[in-house]
Amino acid sequence: MSESPSQPAQRRTALDALHRTLGATMTDFAGWDMPLRYASEREEHQAVRTRAGLFDLSHMGEITVTGPQAGEVLDYALVGHLSALAVGRARYTMICAADGGIVDDLIVYRLGDQEFMVVANASNAQVVLDAVTGRAARFDAAVRDDRDAYALLAVQGPESPGILKSLTDADLDGLKYYAGLPGTVAGVPALIARTGYTGEDGFELFVAPADAERLWQALTGAGADKGLVPCGLSCRDTLRLEAGMPLYGHELTTALTPFDAGLGRVVKFDKPGDFVGREALTAAAEKAAATPPRKLVGLVAQGRRVPRAGYPVTDASGAVVGEVTSGAPSPTLGVPIAMAYVDAALAAPGSAGVAVDIRGAQEPHEVVALPFYKRER
Amino acid sequence: MSINPEQLRYSKEHEWLSAPEAGVATVGITSHAADALGDVVFVQLPEVGATVSAGETCGELESTKSVSDLYSPVSGEVTEVNQDVVDDPSLVNSAPFEGGWLFKVRESAEGADLLTAAEYDAFIAG
Structure with missing residues (x-):
């Protein structure tokens, strides 16, 4: 071979x-x-x-940003307000394209006053590195590829x-x-x-x-x-x-904005300065409020066949009203579960008639709020 | 040193077929297939009395990561399904050649290209 x-x-x-x-x-x-x-x-x-x-x-991709304007770089390059992050704290955030599409979801750690570490998904690490590097050009800061570090x-x-x-x-x-x-x-x-x-x-x-x-x-x-x-x-x-956590490539894609994914809270419009995607995301936020898009929901199978990514979600008439983004047999619940984007009209927990088309058969599913599992604290 | 029992024959879809006893042969999936699937959580088997055809799908196996079609290595009438494996699909992983068997068929014709254990060893080493 x-x-x-x-x-x-x-x-x-x-x-x-x-x-x-x-x-x-x-x-x-x-x-x-x-x-x-x-x-x-x-x-x-x-x-x-x-x-x-x-x-x-x-395999996760680490990118280090250092320098007097490291925080400003991330405020501009990402949708969060990272310059406000305290040293020693971490934040879940996203990087978006100018059109508002999600390029990746990230965790950013503030390691020092002038040092941040951005952790990107393996599949997007190069794209994120290139985007942050490009967006940092006019700032007094350095972007370092620390994937091998x-x-x-x-x-x-x-x-x-x-x-x-x-x-x-x-x-x-x-x-x-x-x-x-x-x-x-x-x-x-x-x-x-x-x-x-x-x-x-x-x-x-x-x-x-x-x-x-x-x-x-x-x-x-x-x-x-x-x-x-x-x-x-x-x-x-x-x-x-x-735990209801999104996975890039499944619940999050460049075709979706954070508002489409129900994660609009990560977009901090009130932070200082401009940021990539601001205009498109402002429009996306208004659109999401006026005409709710498909909503990310949980589905619990009533049978034993497993809803998988890409399977259509249907209503009682058999019409397609959504799509499964992730699905698996849940070891904790003992039944198959899925996350799916579903039309707002059928996204409420308990919505009647919701099914997943599992290879040609309409298998009934219960719509539930996410997450499926929450640990006791 | 094969883990694939000598007395069985094998399909390229990773089913095994026993030598028929009084015309009835047993079907299961190989340990190679079970390992590749990971934990099997649901098996859908043909109904007793149904007719299965060699090389055609007759059920499915759901595991954590994927769903796989079950192909019959033999044509004939299903005489029995393994209720134990329906109730506890993990038997497919823990005992694929024994307690994890799937169904029994009164043979009318076998698949044309079934492999011996040695041939199947070579096939999966492929």
Whole structure:
């Protein structure tokens, strides 16, 4: 077998050899060869819900913005008000095109007065890097591609604070959700962030790739008697789906504005200065208020067949009233669930007659509010 | 060193077919297929009494990531379906060649291009 010259070689994380030793089933994800699951993805999912799971997320794309106008760059380039972010805090935000379309959803960490780290989805990292670099041109700030500077490990689940505490002196109790601080974990310098994509408490640890395996082994050891298991991208997807979190390419695309996605709150019109997309997003906000677009809702299957991305949503007459964007059997609920964009008239929880066309058969579904799952605090 | 039992025959759609006993053969999916699917959460099997045709779809398997059609490796009448696997689809993952069998068929004709275990080994190593 020879590789096609137009097909770039798959990228491998610093933990690649370890994943193979652990017997992971690997999958291509945005050009990266990533663990899909190690054993049963449903057991990995339950481990994160009830105990703890360890993920390699090194495919995520880090971009660092530094300089006296670093905050202004991000205020202009993104839709959020990042210059107002306190040092040590993180924010969920988006980058939009001039027409208001979503280029990517992002988490931005303020690491210092003049230093921010933008974390983009692997599939969009280059596009985001290019856009931020271009949009930074007239500012006194530097944009740095740090994709190869970090490995990213996530420890997620109710046991994750205890596991991490045993390996660090950092003040985890003082570390709020969506905050990050530099520290040392198992002797490894790390940016410790209390963020995640699972609907559970948890941490994301940005470290040098050379330190990744040492950190993974230390976390595995510290978590052994707390039921921590290695987890792949398959359970990450069902965890985020249950938690009602959007995934770029599914719930979020360049064809949608943040208002279309029900996430208009991330657009901060009252921030200082102009920003890319302001005009289009102003119009999109007005349009969304006047004529509600299709709404992102939850669907719970009444049968056992699984609604998948791209399947049509229909009303009682069989007319298409929406489309599934993500769907999977929910390990927590025990039934198939989905997120879908549905006409506003049928988007209310309990709307009658809503079905998903599953390969030609109208399968009844209940419309529910998102999320499907919310942890107890 | 094959994990694919010697006495079975295999389709390129990753079903296995037992040697018929009194004209009735058993159908399942291979462990290779089960591993590729991941956790199977729902199986839809043909009805008892239905006629299945070799190489044609006769059901589906839902897993976390995808849905897959089930192809019959044999033509004939379905005499029995495995209610245990309907109730607990994880048997497809845990025991694909044993407790995870799917249905039984009174054979009228087998698929034309079924593989031996050795041939199937080579096919999946492909």
